[in-house]
Amino acid sequence: MSALERQRRGLLAAFGASALLTLFPRVAAAGAGDTRLLLVLLRGGLDGLHLLPPYAEPAYAGLRRDGAVADPIRIDGLFGLHPAMRQSAAMYRAGQLLPLVAVAPPYRQRSHFDAQDCLENGTATPNGARDGWLGRCVRAMSGGQALAVAAVMPLALRGGSDRVSNWWPPLPRPVDPQLLQQLQPLYAADPRLSETFERSAGSGGMPRDGKGAFALPEAMRVAAQRMSAADGPRIGFVEDSGWDSHRNQAPQLQRKLAELDQGLAAAREGFGAAWPRTVVAVVTEFGRTAALNGTDGTDHGTGGMALLCGGAVRGGRIGGDWPGLGPSQLNEGRDLRATTDLRAVFKSVLVEHLGLADAAVERSVFPDSRGLPPLRDWLRA
Amino acid sequence: MSASKATAANRFGLGARPGELERGGGDGREILLAQLRRPPALDAFAGLPGSVETMRLEFRQQQLNRAARVRRAAAAGDGEPAMAAAADPAAPVAAADETPPRARRRARDADPAQAARERSSAARAGAGADGAADSGETLRRELRRQQLAEFAARYRHAADTDAPFVERLSQFWSNHFAVSIDKGNARLYAGSMEREAIRPHVLGRFEDMLLAVEWHPAMLRYLDNAASIGDDSRAAMRAQKLGREKRGLNENLAREILELHTLGVDGGYRQEDVIELARAITGWSTPGPRDEDAAQSFVFRANAHEPGARRVLGRSYAEGGQEQGRAVLADLARHPATARHLSFKLARHFVADQPPPALVERMAQAYLREDGDLRALYRALVESEQAWSADARKFKTPNDFVISALRAGELPVDDQARALVGLLASLGQPVFTPRSPAGFPDTAADWSSPDGLFKRIQAAQMFAARVDSGDISPYQRALAVLGSQAVSGDFAIGLRRAGSASDGCSLLFASPAFQWRV
Numbered sequence: 001m002s003a004l005e006r007q008r009r010g011l012l013a014a015f016g017a018s019a020l021l022t023l024f025p026r027v028a029a030a031g032a033g034d035t036r037l038l039l040v041l042l043r044g045g046l047d048g049l050h051l052l053p054p055y056a057e058p059a060y061a062g063l064r065r066d067g068a069v070a071d072p073i074r075i076d077g078l079f080g081l082h083p084a085m086r087q088s089a090a091m092y093r094a095g096q097l098l099p100l101v102a103v104a105p106p107y108r109q110r111s112h113f114d115a116q117d118c119l120e121n122g123t124a125t126p127n128g129a130r131d132g133w134l135g136r137c138v139r140a141m142s143g144g145q146a147l148a149v150a151a152v153m154p155l156a157l158r159g160g161s162d163r164v165s166n167w168w169p170p171l172p173r174p175v176d177p178q179l180l181q182q183l184q185p186l187y188a189a190d191p192r193l194s195e196t197f198e199r200s201a202g203s204g205g206m207p208r209d210g211k212g213a214f215a216l217p218e219a220m221r222v223a224a225q226r227m228s229a230a231d232g233p234r235i236g237f238v239e240d241s242g243w244d245s246h247r248n249q250a251p252q253l254q255r256k257l258a259e260l261d262q263g264l265a266a267a268r269e270g271f272g273a274a275w276p277r278t279v280v281a282v283v284t285e286f287g288r289t290a291a292l293n294g295t296d297g298t299d300h301g302t303g304g305m306a307l308l309c310g311g312a313v314r315g316g317r318i319g320g321d322w323p324g325l326g327p328s329q330l331n332e333g334r335d336l337r338a339t340t341d342l343r344a345v346f347k348s349v350l351v352e353h354l355g356l357a358d359a360a361v362e363r364s365v366f367p368d369s370r371g372l373p374p375l376r377d378w379l380r381a
Numbered sequence: 382m383s384a385s386k387a388t389a390a391n392r393f394g395l396g397a398r399p400g401e402l403e404r405g406g407g408d409g410r411e412i413l414l415a416q417l418r419r420p421p422a423l424d425a426f427a428g429l430p431g432s433v434e435t436m437r438l439e440f441r442q443q444q445l446n447r448a449a450r451v452r453r454a455a456a457a458g459d460g461e462p463a464m465a466a467a468a469d470p471a472a473p474v475a476a477a478d479e480t481p482p483r484a485r486r487r488a489r490d491a492d493p494a495q496a497a498r499e500r501s502s503a504a505r506a507g508a509g510a511d512g513a514a515d516s517g518e519t520l521r522r523e524l525r526r527q528q529l530a531e532f533a534a535r536y537r538h539a540a541d542t543d544a545p546f547v548e549r550l551s552q553f554w555s556n557h558f559a560v561s562i563d564k565g566n567a568r569l570y571a572g573s574m575e576r577e578a579i580r581p582h583v584l585g586r587f588e589d590m591l592l593a594v595e596w597h598p599a600m601l602r603y604l605d606n607a608a609s610i611g612d613d614s615r616a617a618m619r620a621q622k623l624g625r626e627k628r629g630l631n632e633n634l635a636r637e638i639l640e641l642h643t644l645g646v647d648g649g650y651r652q653e654d655v656i657e658l659a660r661a662i663t664g665w666s667t668p669g670p671r672d673e674d675a676a677q678s679f680v681f682r683a684n685a686h687e688p689g690a691r692r693v694l695g696r697s698y699a700e701g702g703q704e705q706g707r708a709v710l711a712d713l714a715r716h717p718a719t720a721r722h723l724s725f726k727l728a729r730h731f732v733a734d735q736p737p738p739a740l741v742e743r744m745a746q747a748y749l750r751e752d753g754d755l756r757a758l759y760r761a762l763v764e765s766e767q768a769w770s771a772d773a774r775k776f777k778t779p780n781d782f783v784i785s786a787l788r789a790g791e792l793p794v795d796d797q798a799r800a801l802v803g804l805l806a807s808l809g810q811p812v813f814t815p816r817s818p819a820g821f822p823d824t825a826a827d828w829s830s831p832d833g834l835f836k837r838i839q840a841a842q843m844f845a846a847r848v849d850s851g852d853i854s855p856y857q858r859a860l861a862v863l864g865s866q867a868v869s870g871d872f873a874i875g876l877r878r879a880g881s882a883s884d885g886c887s888l889l890f891a892s893p894a895f896q897w898r899v
Contacts, residue, residue, distance in 0.1 A: 043816060043817070044817075110636070110652070110655075111636070111640055111646055112817060112818075112819075113640075113646075113817055113819045114646055126646070151807075151808075151809030151832075151833070152809045152822075152827055152828065152830060152833060153826070153827075153830040158826060165830075165831055165832070166830050166831070166832045167832055168807075168809065168832055168836075169807070170807070170832075170835070170836060170839065171804070171807050171836055171839040171840065171843070173839050173842060173843055175835070175838055175839055175842065176842060176884075176887070178884075179838065179842065179884070179887050179888065179891060180838070182871075182875045182888055183838070183888070183891055183892065183893075185871045186871055186872055186875075186892055186893050186894075187893050189870075189871075189893075190893040192776075192825065192829070193829065193834070193893050193896065196829055196830070196831050196834050197831075197834060197893075199831035200831040200832070200834040200835040200838070201835065241563075241816045241817070242563065246605045246631055246633045247605050247608060247631065293629060293630065293631060294608075294609065294610050294612070294617075294628040294629020294630055294631060295605065295608045295609065295610075295628060295629070295631050297605075297631070299631070299632055299633070300636075332652075
């Protein structure tokens with residue numbers, strides 16, 4: 001019996017049969033509910049013009065000077081992928097990667113934290129909701145779980161549903177079942193922590209492959225593997241930081257984009273047979289200045305980008321409306337104008353891919369989003 | 382409202398050590414006010430290097446690494462990179478011991494302890510060398526060792542201090558002015574920033590702390606101001622004349638000063654204010670490898686400073702070199718929006734996730750009335766009835782959970798503290814590594830996930846296994862650290878019946894009562 005198995009049995013003994021159902025839930029309804037969505041949030045404001053350089057745009061080279069991506073993988077007459085995105089380029093050619101240009105949440109200021117809050121809470125303002133749009137989405141679904149691969153529960157998944165959990169590599173030490181038994185009545189009497197405690201035993205003890213730093217590729221692989229199970233979470237969340245590139249950004253992004261590229265490949269592998277039913281959405285809170293700043297980096301801007309990836313995506317082309325980089329086309333003369341509200345992308349995924357009703361999405365998941373036109377032709381028929 | 386000692390220790394302090402609740406005055410409020418009257422002893426930090434000293438080691442290490450690369454390239458018979466590297470004036474060939482620069486000699490004359498520290502760290506690093514191949518590596522290890530010693534000192538002090546309220550405040554400000562060691566060039570300075578810029582001012586004026594922080598290499602590097610250059614500065618002009626690539630303004634630090642450090646995101650500033658403040662603080666930088674004489678870790682680069690008057694929040698600031706930015710910060714420190722922002726965050730930290738607005742307003746008024754005196758702000762907090770309310774509850778952060786377990790279990794923190802650093806990372810609050818300049822979050826929703834609670838239970842067992850029970854039973858220990866009100870019913874029974882001291886302490890540290898500040 002492995003240490004893990006011992007631990008699991010210990011937990012079962014500690015909790016008794018009533019807790020069994022919440023610890024190891026039965027398979028959710030199969031069929032329509034079989035699709036998967038993994039959201040990957042890159043915190044810090046990814047420079048979309050560096051990931052997807054518009055190499056043929058006349059203004060690009062002048063704005064970026066010698067910080068322009070010199071040798072993009074040309075995937076389109078106007079755009080190329082950064083050379084670190086080799087595996088992603090292959091997915092693009094296989095029709096499984098759809099880059100969306102000039103996307104941003106409705107927030108239009110330049111604070112990372114407010115922009116991330118806005119992206120995660122699914123409203124137009126940082127304080128527009130205290131829970132997250134994915135959390136509300138789980139509540140709106142009739143069944144199914146959500147999992148964040150994160151040390152703390154991200155805002156995006158908060159929302160009071162007991163079908164949301166998070167996971168991060170555990171400490172090696174197994175927990176004494178007797179201690180759990182003693183703690184059970186104490187936590188049961190604590191109204192704020194009773195549910196957290198009941199679910200804590202289920203979240204712990206899951207294994208982790210590999211050693212060393214737990215970086216984006218490994219987090220994406222773990223999320224995908226968990227989600228690939230027949231009764232696995234239908235919604236997943238992975239986050240990464242380190243995308244704020246004010247200074248000397250070329251080497252920084254070379255490294256980070258290579259990680260993202262590995263992460264997407266790891267997700268495809270992790271999803272395995274579920275890949276054709278999967279959408280991976282890679283998003284960031286805002287874009288950056290169109291021009292390189294005085295320290296070979298870029299400052300906070302507006303229009304960013306998003307990637308939709310997966311077997312369910314009709315990719316192999318560029319989505320979104322490109323506003324151009326000419327002086328008169330830039331927002332406030334400094335950054336890419338956002339032409340697509342990120343909520344429209346999310347809404348389309350929820351309705352067309354996860355099968356939520358339009359009305360439910362506009363009532364509870366993205367309030368005040370009725371006017372946003374859905375994304376067209378993005379889903380593989 | 383009674384101000385109990387248990388509340389003073391758990392809501393305002395770092396959790397009691399056995400014996401702490403029996404000591405001091407009769408009233409919790411008076412115990413806290415007494416801590417504010419005298420600066421605490423900081424013995425745990427003696428002997429740690431200052432940021433100037435660390436910077437010299439850092440530059441020396443870089444120099445040795447470059448020299449090693451040159452040698453390797455030469456040995457490989459690849460002449461071209463070797464020549465290119467040798468042509469770089471910042472890459473001298475590894476030489477014998479450098480002549481100590483004037484400033485260093487001055488510092489040694491003035492401070493024998495400093496001289497002793499330098500000797501011992503040089504000896505440990507074995508860095509006198511005439512360029513042994515692994516000297517850069519040796520220095521790298523030495524810097525890593527110093528960083529661990531710094532972290533160990535931080536937790537040893539928190540575990541031992543007799544002024545835990547003041548330590549909570551120090552760590553609060555350290556998180557308010559968050560820097561992250563995951564940014565490479567700021568990595569070595571987060572600890573010294575807390576020691577050099579936060580602790581000396583924690584019982585002083587906010588303006589002084591603000592300036593000390595914004596001048597510290599940790600912050601100047603973390604938020605990129607060290608490399609920011611005014612677009613019309615002499616440095617930019619010269620670069621243009623020489624046909625070199627234009628360097629320029631970086632607004633990162635200015636934005637966070639306004640959004641996070643002073644006014645708050647709703648404090649009424651606009652993008653123009655960000656740019657104007659960024660211009661006002663151009664030239665605020667740190668020494669580079671060529672500034673051997675630097676006696677401070679802050680330098681003002683007049684050449685990089687944007688000339689001219691600046692206008693921030695409707696007020697004009699005449700050209701004045703480094704004083705210009707300082708004048709803006711002085712006004713920001715006194716701004717009513719700053720008073721409210723700081724008061725809200727402090728009230729949230731100590732009292733409730735959604736603190737009573739009247740409490741916040743009262744604190745802000747005290748701050749403004751006393752010209753930004755932080756003690757006045759803390760007194761307004763401690764003297765309010767709301768701060769002692771029975772409803773006020775805060776869920777401990779992982780950091781505070783760990784410190785309170787160290788205190789309750791009287792656990793020693795060893796010099797390496799590797800295990801402690803690893804544990805805090807596993808619990809979701811790695812030392813000096815918030816995910817953004819906004820610092821670690823501060824509400825129950827941020828920290829009370831099932832996964833987080835499971836890891837606390839694991840950690841509780843790990844701590845309990847190390848507790849030396851002496852002659853205190855787990856039940857007595859629980860009474861001594863939580864107070865009698867919190868130890869009753871099933872909890873008390875479980876503690877009394879514990880089969881071993883370790884089992885009992887596991888139950889104590891893992892209990893819900895231990896996760897809350899009440």
